[in-house]
Amino acid sequence: MRFRSFRSRILFYLLGLVALIQGGVLLVVDVANSLNARRLIDQGLEVTARQFQARIETRSHELTVAARLLSGDFAFKQVFATGDTGTMRSALENQRRRIGADALVLISADGAGIMAHTLTKAGGASAEPFALLIDRAAEADEAEASGFVLLNGIPFRMVTVPLLAPLPVAWIVVGFQVDDPFADALKEDSLSEVSLLLSDGRGNWSDFASTLPFELRQLLPSALGIGQRPLDRSFTLELAGGDYVTLITELDRRDGSAFSAVLQRSRDEALAPFSRLRLTLFVLTVVALAVSLLLGHIIARSVSRPVHRLAATAEQIEKGDYSQRVETRQVDEMGQLAASFNRMAAGLKEREFIRETFGKYVPESVAAAILRDRSALAPESRMATVLFTDLQGFTSLCETMAPEQVVTLLNQYFSLLVGIIDRHGGVVNQFQGDAMLVTYNVPVSDPDHALSALRTALEIERVLEGHRFDGGRKLVTRVGINSGTVVAGSVGAGDRLSYTVHGDTVNLAARLEALNKEFATRILISESTRQLIGDDFDLEEIGEIPIRGRSSPVPVYSVPVAGAENTKRRAIPFP
Amino acid sequence: MRIPHGAYLLGAVIWGLSAGFSLPGRAATLDVTVLDQKGRPVPHTVVQALPAGGRGALPEKPDTIVIEQKAMKFHPFVTALRRGTIVRFPNNDRVAHHVYSFSPAKVFELPLYKGEPPILVEFDVAGPVTLGCNIHDWMVAYIYVVDTPHFGTTDAKGRLRLTDVPIGVYGLEVWHPGLKGSLKSTRRTVDVADGANAAEFKIQVRAERFWRPRPPI
Numbered sequence: 001m002r003f004r005s006f007r008s009r010i011l012f013y014l015l016g017l018v019a020l021i022q023g024g025v026l027l028v029v030d031v032a033n034s035l036n037a038r039r040l041i042d043q044g045l046e047v048t049a050r051q052f053q054a055r056i057e058t059r060s061h062e063l064t065v066a067a068r069l070l071s072g073d074f075a076f077k078q079v080f081a082t083g084d085t086g087t088m089r090s091a092l093e094n095q096r097r098r099i100g101a102d103a104l105v106l107i108s109a110d111g112a113g114i115m116a117h118t119l120t121k122a123g124g125a126s127a128e129p130f131a132l133l134i135d136r137a138a139e140a141d142e143a144e145a146s147g148f149v150l151l152n153g154i155p156f157r158m159v160t161v162p163l164l165a166p167l168p169v170a171w172i173v174v175g176f177q178v179d180d181p182f183a184d185a186l187k188e189d190s191l192s193e194v195s196l197l198l199s200d201g202r203g204n205w206s207d208f209a210s211t212l213p214f215e216l217r218q219l220l221p222s223a224l225g226i227g228q229r230p231l232d233r234s235f236t237l238e239l240a241g242g243d244y245v246t247l248i249t250e251l252d253r254r255d256g257s258a259f260s261a262v263l264q265r266s267r268d269e270a271l272a273p274f275s276r277l278r279l280t281l282f283v284l285t286v287v288a289l290a291v292s293l294l295l296g297h298i299i300a301r302s303v304s305r306p307v308h309r310l311a312a313t314a315e316q317i318e319k320g321d322y323s324q325r326v327e328t329r330q331v332d333e334m335g336q337l338a339a340s341f342n343r344m345a346a347g348l349k350e351r352e353f354i355r356e357t358f359g360k361y362v363p364e365s366v367a368a369a370i371l372r373d374r375s376a377l378a379p380e381s382r383m384a385t386v387l388f389t390d391l392q393g394f395t396s397l398c399e400t401m402a403p404e405q406v407v408t409l410l411n412q413y414f415s416l417l418v419g420i421i422d423r424h425g426g427v428v429n430q431f432q433g434d435a436m437l438v439t440y441n442v443p444v445s446d447p448d449h450a451l452s453a454l455r456t457a458l459e460i461e462r463v464l465e466g467h468r469f470d471g472g473r474k475l476v477t478r479v480g481i482n483s484g485t486v487v488a489g490s491v492g493a494g495d496r497l498s499y500t501v502h503g504d505t506v507n508l509a510a511r512l513e514a515l516n517k518e519f520a521t522r523i524l525i526s527e528s529t530r531q532l533i534g535d536d537f538d539l540e541e542i543g544e545i546p547i548r549g550r551s552s553p554v555p556v557y558s559v560p561v562a563g564a565e566n567t568k569r570r571a572i573p574f575p
Numbered sequence: 576m577r578i579p580h581g582a583y584l585l586g587a588v589i590w591g592l593s594a595g596f597s598l599p600g601r602a603a604t605l606d607v608t609v610l611d612q613k614g615r616p617v618p619h620t621v622v623q624a625l626p627a628g629g630r631g632a633l634p635e636k637p638d639t640i641v642i643e644q645k646a647m648k649f650h651p652f653v654t655a656l657r658r659g660t661i662v663r664f665p666n667n668d669r670v671a672h673h674v675y676s677f678s679p680a681k682v683f684e685l686p687l688y689k690g691e692p693p694i695l696v697e698f699d700v701a702g703p704v705t706l707g708c709n710i711h712d713w714m715v716a717y718i719y720v721v722d723t724p725h726f727g728t729t730d731a732k733g734r735l736r737l738t739d740v741p742i743g744v745y746g747l748e749v750w751h752p753g754l755k756g757s758l759k760s761t762r763r764t765v766d767v768a769d770g771a772n773a774a775e776f777k778i779q780v781r782a783e784r785f786w787r788p789r790p791p792i
Contacts, residue, residue: 074675074709081677141784165677166707166715167786 006307007300014296015289022285029281033274038245041265042234045247048190048263049232055186056251059176060146060159066099067161067174077165080106088116096174103156105173106163107134115170119151132254133160134171143168148252148259149175155196155208155259179209187211193244193264195220201256203227212264216240224248224262236267243267306334310341322349379489384441385453385481385529386506387426388513389417389460391434392476405470410434412469417460417477424456429500435513439501442488450483450532454559457481457523461561480513482506482526508547512556519543523559530557605737605765606773609729609749611780616733617751619653619717620778624725624737624745624765633659634724637697641665642706642716644672647790649706649716653752655728658701658720664692673709680704680720703750713788717752740767747774752786755779 003009070076079091088106096104096118105117107127111134114127127134129149137145137160146159158175162168176182183194195210195217205221212220216239223237229248237246244264252259309326316324322345328338350371391397391413398406414431421428421438425446430437438456441449457479464475484505491500512524519542530539538560544553609620637659643650645667656662666672666689674692675684680702685692687710698704701722708714725745727735747763754761756779765774 072712074673077675077677081682164707164712165705166675166712166788167705169677 005300006304007297010300010303011293011296014292014299018288018292019285022281022288026278026281026285030278033271033277037267037271037274038234041245041267041270042247044190044265045192045234045245045263048186048192048194049247049249049261051190052186052194052249052261052263053251055182056157056178060157063099063101063174063176064144064146064159064161066101067159067172070095070099070174071161071163071172077163080163080165080170085116089118092116093118099174101174102177103151103158103173103175105130105175107160107171107173109162109168109170111135111138111171130158130160130171130173133158133173137162137171148178148254149173150198150259153208154179155198180211183209183211190263191265193266195262195264196251197221197224197260197262199224199258199260201258212239220262237264245270302330303334306330306338310338313341313345317345317348322352379487380442381485381487381503382442383449383484384439384486384488384501384505385449385483385532386486386501386509387436387438387440387453387456388480388509389436389438390478390513390516392478394434409469409473409475413475416463416467420459420463421456424452424459426452426456437501437506437509439486439488442486442501443499450481450529451534453481453483454523454525454529454533454537458559458561461522465562477522478513478516479523480509480511480516480525481523481529482509482512483529483532484508484526504548511545515543515545515556519558521558522561525557525559527554527556530555602739603742603767603769604771605725605740605745605767606771607727607729607735607737607747607749608773608775609733609735609751610775610777612777614777616729616731617778617780618729618731618733619751620729620733620735620776621653621655621719621721621750622727622729622735622737622747622776623655623719623721623723623750624740624747624767625723626725626741627744627746627764633657637661639663639695642718643667644674644708644714647711647714649714651716652787653717653719653728655719655721655726656698657724657726658722659697659699660720661695661697662718663695666690666692672711672714674706675709676704676706678702678704681718684709703752705752713790715786715788719750740772742767742769747776749776749778751778751780753781753783755781 001012003012073095076091076095079087082088092104092106096102103117103119105119106115107113107130108115111131112127114125114130129151133145133147133149136147137143143162144160146157149156149158155178156175157178158173160171160173163170163172178196183196186192186194193211195207195212197205197207197220199205203225205224207217207221210217210220219239223239229235231248231250234245234247237244243266245267247263248260249263250258250260306326306328309328313324313326325342325345326338328335330338354371391410397409401409413434414436417436418428421436424440425444426438426440427443428436428438438453440446440453440456446452460477460479464477468474482505484503486501486503486505488501489499491502508526512526515524516522521542524542525533525539539557540560541555542558543556545556546553605624607622609617609622611617634657638657639661640654640656641663642654643665647668647670654662664674664685668689671687671689673685673687676682680700681696681698681704683696685694685696698718698720701720704718704720706716706718725737725740727737729735743766745765745767747765748758749761750758761776761778763774763776765772
């Protein structure tokens with residue numbers, strides 16, 4: 001992936017990382033929440049189911065106890081013995097109110113017929129609804145049983161005990177209605193929605209009691225009818241767009257029909273606290289991303305800004321302004337880069353300065369020395385040795401050679417000489433056509449400046465004797481050396497400054513060089529130079545020249561050079 | 576006066592004849608055995624032999640029999656008696672009892688009493704009567720009122736011997752407190768011949784807990 005800017009790169013990765021992490025956290029928390037919520041709901045429903053059963057058992061037990069007492073009630077036995085339906089009914093109603101039951105029925109011993117009941121309407125026509133209950137009781141050891149009975153579409157939880165006189169003569173059936181108030185009471189305890197339904201085993205459900213709101217209650221039977229519904233295991237049921245975790249627990253079974261309690265909890269409601277958490281996390285994610293954006297921006301800026309400044313400064317330097325520097329307060333890698341850059345710029349500036357001041361040919365040592373101590377360039381009057389060189393026969397060379405060839409030859413010549421001069425610590429102050437002005441002891445101090453100059457001259461002569469330039473050409477140099485005080489310093493104006501030397505010493509050196517033509521010598525040195533070089537050299541005094549400020553002329557000496565035309569003196573081996 | 580031997584002989588013949596004349600025909604014995612559905616002998620079974628010709632006349636003087644309450648139980652457990660018999664229910668326990676019955680054959684009650692009962696009870700309708708004590712649920716006993724002089728209750732071995740049964744055709748019926756099915760379903764016709772006769776009944780009997788509640792330990 002290619003990024004157009006460092007900032008976009010950083011932002012991409014940073015935001016990407018944050019988004020990834022936060023997204024991962026959100027996902028994990030979401031999944032955990034869902035599972036947790038589901039587990040809590042399941043637990044809640046199971047508890048509700050058990051509570052429901054317990055409630056029914058308790059109520060049934062209460063009625064069973066009451067029924068047992070009725071069964072032992074002598075007065076009731078007497079009532080039964082009368083066989084009078086009216087009396088029996090009134091006594092039953094009386095008893096019903098005493099014990100707070102919803103229904104009291106007396107069934108014949110064989111279970112075939114209802115002898116008396118407290119039910120309204122025609123609900124007591126046939127004993128058939130009670131058949132299962134009676135059968136169960138007849139088979140039980142204690143001759144008691146409990147179960148659900150549907151009378152005229154109304155579900156009752158009923159218990160039966162035999163009427164003993166003293167042995168079973170009939171069945172007393174006591175029951176309470178399982179209706180909305182019963183379900184409501186259960187819902188209050190358990191916070192689950194409770195519905196009571198009958199299923200025929202073939203997917204048809206009908207409801208009797210429910211705590212669900214009207215619309216949902218209507219939808220429940222048909223919703224349950226779809227597919228095979230698991231028992232005692234929670235599943236999700238959709239009602240009017242909401243998800244309900246549902247648990248079906250069977251209360252009673254008769255042939256294929258089952259009387260069941262359907263317990264439900266809205267999943268959305270249960271998840272509500274978790275969705276708040278999710279929202280919080282989401283907000284945190286957004287905040288984190290925003291912070292990351294800002295942070296990324298800041299980090300990127302701390303790199304891109306210095307870099308831009310660096311690039312801009314480099315551009316300035318490229319244009320020639322070596323005084324530009326990069327300012328930074330950073331101490332990290334960017335700071336190091338800026339510092340290096342500044343050092344580089346300073347270096348460039350110094351080189352430029354030296355180049356301007358001394359031209360291209362300044363030896364490293366000299367440049368370094370000058371850079372170390374700028375005061376060396378301050379104008380001063382100092383003892384120095386000045387060396388002039390001149391190329392013999394240059395003019396005629398120019399006439400015979402093409403201009404390009406001349407230039408090439410000159411450059412080679414100068415390169416050669418400058419190399420030698422550098423080695424001896426001389427500084428080329430000027431190039432004048434084919435001539436060079438070289439100084440020793442200025443601008444860089446050299447205690448043996450005179451010796452250095454002479455050695456330079458001797459080596460130049462020696463090297464040139466043996467060296468052949470292009471086309472086998474041999475070149476000869478004339479050298480003039482003088483020592484004395486010179487005035488050295490930068491002269492010029494503004495940007496065009498150069499380091500030069502002035503004074504009679506310089507002039508004399510030039511005159512001496514020119515004198516080589518007269519005396520047919522190669523190297524001529526002055527008296528002052530001779531005094532400084534000691535006695536190691538074989539010199540020949542070949543004349544005198546007047547100099548300004550002296551009343552009498554001063555001697556001039558030639559330094560013999562091997563292979564050159566010498567005067568009477570024999571050649572001196574080169575040092 | 577010296578009675579001649581012949582007189583004694585005549586007297587004996589006449590006595591014999593008269594004895595013979597007092598019974599409708601000659602008499603025989605009938606041994607009845609009652610077994611349950613598993614082949615076990617069933618005690619406490621009331622067996623009655625109803626003459627084909629009809630019922631016998633009631634005895635002129637009704638008998639009085641006793642069914643006592645002792646050790647928190649009725650004794651005997653099953654009593655067969657002739658219609659018209661009077662029963663006395665003495666309470667020989669230290670606690671009072673309240674004897675009652677709601678059986679159609681006899682509805683009566685003897686409210687809480689000790690010792691001698693307030694009244695004697697005459698059983699004048701044929702059929703089974705279940706006795707209970709109102710305050711002691713396990714105290715149960717049975718009376719079976721028969722309409723024939725030929726009846727009895729099987730012993731522990733499930734056997735009953737009816738004696739002095741006139742020869743003839745009888746309808747035999749058995750009743751047990753735990754009898755499954757109706758009385759009529761047990762009916763058998765037996766031709767009682769001279770001498771010994773036997774009849775065996777196989778009846779379906781429910782588990783004891785259905786007709787004999789267990790007293791508390």
